[in-house]
Structures are given as C-alpha cells and as structure tokens.
Ligand code: SF4
C-alpha cells in the first residue's frame with residue numbers, strides 16, 4: 001500500500017497528461033498554466049513555510065556539539081564541529097549543506113556473537129544522497145540554457161564538465177546516469193533494508209517515483225526520441241518572457257516531463273521536501289555554542305514561582321542553628 | 331511486581347530486524363520492568379502540577395481528565411509556537427534512517443519504536459493528523475493518525491524510554507534532535523498528570539529542600555562530616571568545610587547524589603581534599619544543594635524554578651563566581667539554559683582561578699566553571715603534586731556523559747586530568763566515545779529500580795564497549811564525570827561486565843593528590859588498602 005499508492009499516483013499523473021494533450025488538446029493548460037501555477041505554489045509555499053518556522057522563536061541555545069568546546073587556550077577547539085562564533089557556524093552549515101557532514105558520520109550497528117555490538121562504516125547513504133542532490137542541482141542549472149536567449153557562460157562550463165567523457169551524440173551527460181542510479185538506489189534501499197522499509201511512508205516513495213519519472217522522460221527525450229530542441233526553447237522562452245507560445249511538434253514526452261516537474265514543485269512545500277529550506281533553520285546546527293559566553297535571550301521568558309531562601313530558612317532555621325550553619329534571621 | 335531476574339545471556343539475544351506488522355498497526359504493549367511507577371499525588375501537588383491522581387500504567391483505565399485530547403492538542407499548538415526546534419522537526423524529517431540504529435535503547439532492545447525516527451513519528455503522526463492539510467485529507471496514507479488513548483499510552487511508554495541523550499541528533503543530516511521531541515512529549519504528558527515517581531519525587535524534594543534526595547541542612551552537614559572523618563583516616567589531615575558562608579569567593583554546587591551513596595561519595599571526598607589542598611576560599615550551600623535538575627525531565631518551567639536557586643544563592647552569599655561538580659545533565663542545563671532562564675548573572679565576576687590566575691573567558695556570561703576545566707588548568711600550571719602510582723592498580727577508561735559531550739563539548743579536559751593522575755588509561759572504541767558516546771542507559775530520571783530491564787537494555791551498548799577494553803586491556807575502572815553515571819553504571823557493569831568498578835574523575839585525582847602534611851598513604855579514597863603501599867608499611 002505504501003508503495004502501491006504512490007506508484008498509482010504517478011501513473012495516474014502520466015495518464016492524465018497524455019490524455020489531456022493527445023485527446024483534449026490541453027497543451028496550453030499543461031504547457032503554460034500548470035507550470036506557472038506550480039511555480040507560484042512552490043515559491044509562495046516555501047515562503048509560507050519559512051515564515052511559519054521563523055515565527056516560532058528559538059528560546060534556548062541548543063546546538064548539538066560534535067567536538068571539543070572552546071575552553072582554555074591550550075586545548076584545541078574543534079571549531080567546525082563545535083563552533084563558538086558565527087563565522088565557524090557558517091563553516092559548519094556549509095559542510096552540512098554542501099557535503100552532508102552528518103550523514104558522512106554514518107555507521108552501521110550490528111550485533112555479533114558474543115554478544116558484541118560492532119560499528120561498521122556505512123557511507124552508501126551519504127554517497128547516494130550526495131550524488132542525487134548534486135546531480136539534481138547540476139541538471140537543473142543545465143536547463144537554464146532553455147530559458148536564456150544567450151546561454152550564460154557558467155552554464156557552458158557546467159555542460160562541458162558534465163559531458164567531459166565526450167561520448168555519444170548528443171553528448172552524454174554524466175549526471176543523467178548518476179541521478180538515475182542514485183534515485184534507483186535510494187528507492188531500492190527503502191524496500192530492501194528492513195529498518196528503512198519499516199519507517200518509510202507513502203510520502204517517501206512518492207517523490208522518488210516522481211523524480212524517477214522526470215529523469216526518465218528527460219533522458220528519453222535527449223538521447224532517444226531526440227526532442228525538437230528549438231521548439232522546447234521557444235516554449236521555455238515564452239514562459240520566461242510571459243509571452244507564452246505553444247510550438248508545434250514538441251511531443252507528448254515533454255508534456256509528461258513538464259507536468260511531473262510541476263507536480264514536484266507544487267508538492268514540494270507541503271511535504272518532507274521542505275527539508276531543503278528547513279536545514280538552514282535547524283537550531284542544533286546553525287547556532288554557535290557560546291551560551292556560556294553570551295547570554296541567549298528567550299523572548300517568552302516569564303517569571304516563575306520559586307521556593308525562596310527565606311522560605312527555606314523558615315522551614316529549617318532551628319535545624320540549621322543546631323549544626324551551626326549560619327542563618328539570616330535569628 | 332516480580333523481581334527482574336533475566337540473565338545477561340538471555341537479555342542480549344536482540345533482534346534488530348523489525349517485524350512484518352506496520353508500526354501503526356502494532357498497539358503498544360506496556361511491559362513489566364520497562365517502565366517506572368507513576369508519580370505520587372503529593373509530589374505533583376507540592377510543585378503545583380496538574381491532574382495528580384492514582385493510576386496504574388498496566389490498567390486499562392488511566393483515569394484521564396475529561397477533554398484530555400483538547401488539552402494535548404492545545405498544548406502542542408502552544409509548543410509549536412514557542413519552539414522553532416519542535417515546529418521544524420515535525421516537518422523536515424525525510425526518514426532516511428541514519429538515526430535508526432544509533433539509539434542505545436534500540437540497540438539494546440530491538441524494539442523498532444525505539445528507533446529515534448519512529449519515536450518522533452509517534453508524535454509526528456498526530457501532528458500531521460491535526461495540524462497539516464495533507465494529513466487531514468490523506469489520513470493514514472500520509473502517515474497521519476488520530477490522537478487516541480492508545481496513542482497516548484504509546485507516547486508515555488516510549489517518551490520514558492528516551493534519555494534525551496542526543497546521539498541521534500549527531501547523525502541526522504538536519505540535526506533533528508529526538509531529545510527535543512521527547513521534552514515536548516513529556517511536557518504534554520505532564521499536562522495530564524502522567525509523570526513518573528522517580529522524577530516527580532526528586533523534583534518535589536529539590537523544590538522544598540534544595541536537593542533531589544531531600545537532604546535537610548543538618549543531614550548535608552553530617553554527611554560531609556563523615557567524609558571529613560574518612561579523609562582524616564586516609565591522610566591524617568582534618569578538613570573543615572564551610573556551609574552557606576557569606577563572603578566566600580566561590581560557591582560550589584554539585585549533585586546531591588554524591589553526598590549519599592557509593593561511589594559518588596568518593597568523588598565528594600575528592601572535592602573536599604582538592605579544595606582543602608588548594609586553600610580555596612569556597613562554600614557549600616544547603617539551599618542550592620543540587621547541581622542536577624530533574625525538573626528538566628518534566629517541564630521547562632519546572633526546570634527553571636529549580637535552577638533559580640543557584641544564582642539566587644550566589645547573590646545572597648555574595649560570592650564572586652560558581653564552581654560546579656561532575657554531572658551530565660546538570661551541565662547541559664548550566665551551559666544551554668541557566669543564563670537564559672535566570673540570568674544575567676551580572677552580580678558575579680568572570681571566574682578567575684585564585685590559584686593559577688587563569689581567567690575562564692569561556693564562562694564570562696554564566697560565571698560558572700566545570701570542575702574538570704578547573705582541575706585541568708591547575709595541572710597544566712603545575713599547581714598539583716600528583717603521585718600517579720597510587721592509581722597503578724587501576725586500568726582506567728573514560729565514559730563521556732551524553733550532555734557534557736553533545737550539549738557542551740567538554741571532551742579533552744577530563745581526559746587531560748585522567749592522563750595526569752593515572753598511568754594506565756585506555757579509550758573505548760571510537761564510535762562509542764566523545765560526541766558518539768553512549769548513554770549509561772538510565773538518564774533523564776529513568777534510574778529507578780522497577781524499570782531494571784529497560785536500564786540494562788539501554789546500558790548494553792556502553793557496557794559492551796567497556797567489555798571490549800576490559801577483555802583487551804584489563805580495564806577495571808570506568809571513570810566518568812556524572813553523578814547519575816556513578817549510580818547507574820555500577821549496576822550496569824555488575825550486570826554486563828563484572829569486575830569493572832565506577833569512579834568519578836575527581837576521586838582518582840584525590841587518590842593521586844599529594845597533600846601537604848599528609849601521612850604516608852596506605853588507603854585509597856575507598857578506604858581500601860593501596861596495592862603496593864601496604865607492603866612498604868610492613869617493611870617499616
Ligand atoms: S536521521 Fe534525521 S532525517 Fe533521517 S530519519 Fe532520522 S530524524 Fe529523520
């Protein structure tokens with residue numbers, strides 16, 4: 001059920017767009033209106049989420065410290081794992097966001113005869129996660145060639161790096177293979193590893209299948225059906241300049257591709273995918289461990305009932321005097 | 331309740347592969363020896379906690395107050411507004427599973443709901459069902475569920491099987507900290523009077539009497555007098571500590587557990603000896619006689635109420651700064667919460683060691699120094715005369731407390747101290763120490779006796795790592811800097827690795843400390859003959 005439902009959902013999406021384009025001539029809907037709507041939903045949704053999170057304060061300074069604190073000068077502080085200043089926090093966050101520092105730590109816990117618990121290095125999740133996210137980003141950037149009159153220099157650089165193997169025509173992009181492999185691995189691990197399967201929800205399979213659909217249609221268009229690139233660029237430029245046109249002959253695959261992307265974008269803010277924005281706000285990672293040096297303020301700090309010394313002494317004055325503990329009132 | 335008698339070889343048959351039935355379709359089963367007794371009515375009433383009543387976890391009817399669902403949901407709403415951590419952690423988990431096998435309770439029990447990610451999902455599912463649109467529409471398919479009595483029982487059972495150790499948070503790519511979620515969970519359960527006795531008792535005692543054990547001022551004094559006598563037996567030196575003394579330079583605060591039971595008492599003796607040798611101008615307080623804070627395991631407000639005594643007492647006595655003893659969660663609270671709650675401590679001065687002149691700049695806001703920082707600085711400056719050979723009968727390893735490592739980063743200071751007071755020091759495997767350290771298994775007030783199976787299961791990964799160095803290097807002493815460790819690791823060592831004793835770091839310091847005018851030492855701090863030293867006695 002957890003796998004079937006998202007699978008059926010993605011299939012349905014594909015059928016809807018095929019039917020819409022082939023039989024109902026809804027090119028304008030799928031090529032223009034839905035992409036615009038998706039982009040608006042994505043942007044507004046992410047902003048809404050971030051505003052909502054940011055609306056809750058961070059009452060306490062709670063970094064998870066993963067290394068030596070700053071104490072005396074002769075003890076070497078682990079500045080990246082336990083930063084005490086904003087500069088090093090930025091370093092810590094950069095490592096986390098660009099290189100998935102915490103996942104890199106991952107170890108596998110196993111029970112051996114003895115009984116003995118052993119901890120093996122386990123970098124697969126880190127590797128596939130990194131491969132997936134980076135290739136996704138590079139592919140996304142590569143697509144900007146469609147949205148610009150003159151392809152920016154940076155895009156050229158990315159393209160030539162990505163295709164440096166120089167095989168095939170059109171040139172083969174490594175990231176295309178990497179993303180397919182990574183997403184497939186991430187999907188298979190959810191089914192094959194019993195613990196991961198146990199914790200997975202439909203909402204974990206759905207985006208993977210969606211992205212797999214997007215990547216497959218993209219790869220098919222580029223290498224196999226050889227989509228009409230000029231037409232695609234026309235459509236993209238039209239969207240970009242708010243002068244939408246529907247060129248002829250760009251094929252149903254492109255509409256599937258575009259629709260799945262639209263769904264992904266629209267779905268993004270309402271799902272776990274918001275981790276993309278959320279990671280920047282995580283207080284256990286983005287705070288300096290300096291609460292012993294600088295007072296952290298809690299905006300909702302309020303006075304509380306305490307048991308004062310005076311009350312305490314009233315309770316115990318005689319007993320204190322008996323053993324010559326000084327008292328405030330005789 | 332029958333006594334817990336399962337043998338280690340039975341208990342260690344652990345299967346980490348989850349069952350076939352989905353977790354949402356597996357109702358909670360409240361098992362004997364895995365939970366703590368409910369709080370006593372009078373303890374809850376002492377501090378004004380709501381819905382105090384008689385109830386039994388194993389009974390069907392928990393006598394929940396009317397409208398309890400609303401209480402919980404409104405409570406959640408309010409916590410979501412107060413804590414970004416909570417609000418964020420409810421949304422961004424991708425269920426990658428990196429945290430799944432990192433929890434000592436999961437490793438020791440194999441119960442899938444002890445995987446940190448699932449512990450969080452217990453609450454997240456209710457969050458989705460009540461606070462998100464997708465959850466309200468898609469229900470179970472989106473991982474949402476309603477808040478039912480069974481769900482509530484599951485919360486209670488599993489939020490009291492988390493020691494807020496933060497090990498999961500180290501491995502999570504977004505730093506999702508189950509400790510935060512457990513804190514919220516316990517805060518909510520508290521609204522319905524679903525506290526446990528082992529926490530509520532110490533909280534009430536600490537509120538009224540100043541410390542978790544409920545030691546009254548004269549009892550504190552007489553406990554310490556006993557230590558003073560023992561110290562005289564060992565060293566020939568008579569120490570005269572002061573209590574509630576106005577005008578002292580330093581206020582010393584430590585967990586009350588160390589005044590009460592072995593082996594913590596040896597650590598307390600260590601403090602007394604060290605401070606005497608230094609001629610430190612310091613005082614104990616009977617009012618602020620607790621460094622730890624069991625309130626932290628109930629509600630944020632209660633933690634603040636208990637913590638307030640430390641600064642209040644420092645102010646009343648007019649000390650310059652505060653020195654804190656060895657304890658784990660105490661230091662999480664002191665480092666990350668105290669100043670925010672009860673500061674600013676502008677009536678104190680930035681701590682300066684009167685012996686070395688070192689200014690502890692890293693404590694310039696809280697004005698409270700950790701004993702390991704203090705001692706490391708003394709040793710570094712050559713202010714202590716140490717005879718390491720007095721610890722030669724010990725092969726020592728060091729257990730990092732969860733809170734001092736992951737909520738502070740105090741890793742090198744105690745190691746530096748230990749390496750300077752003993753000749754035989756061995757580290758446990760690297761995946762089980764420092765920021766990856768394992769909990770003793772009994773933190774956050776779960777160190778009762780009725781939940782012994784839970785404690786031994788939770789203590790298993792730590793004990794297993796100790797066993798590794800015990801077998802390999804003959805380690806026979808597990809040093810630490812935590813009063814709860816001293817109380818709980820002893821039990822876990824006896825169970826899993828017999829032959830390994832437990833000691834506070836300051837106890838080992840005091841063993842090695844050569845004091846001015848002391849007699850030839852033949853006894854260690856435990857009043858046991860010092861191997862190698864009794865021989866020289868005979869020759870004399
Ligand atoms: S490591 Fe973090 S994101 Fe991954 S399952 Fe655990 S809590 Fe969720």
Ligand code: SF4
Nearest residue numbers: 433492493495496498
């Ligand atoms: S905080 Fe510690 S005890 Fe709690 S879930 Fe995480 S690893 Fe387990």
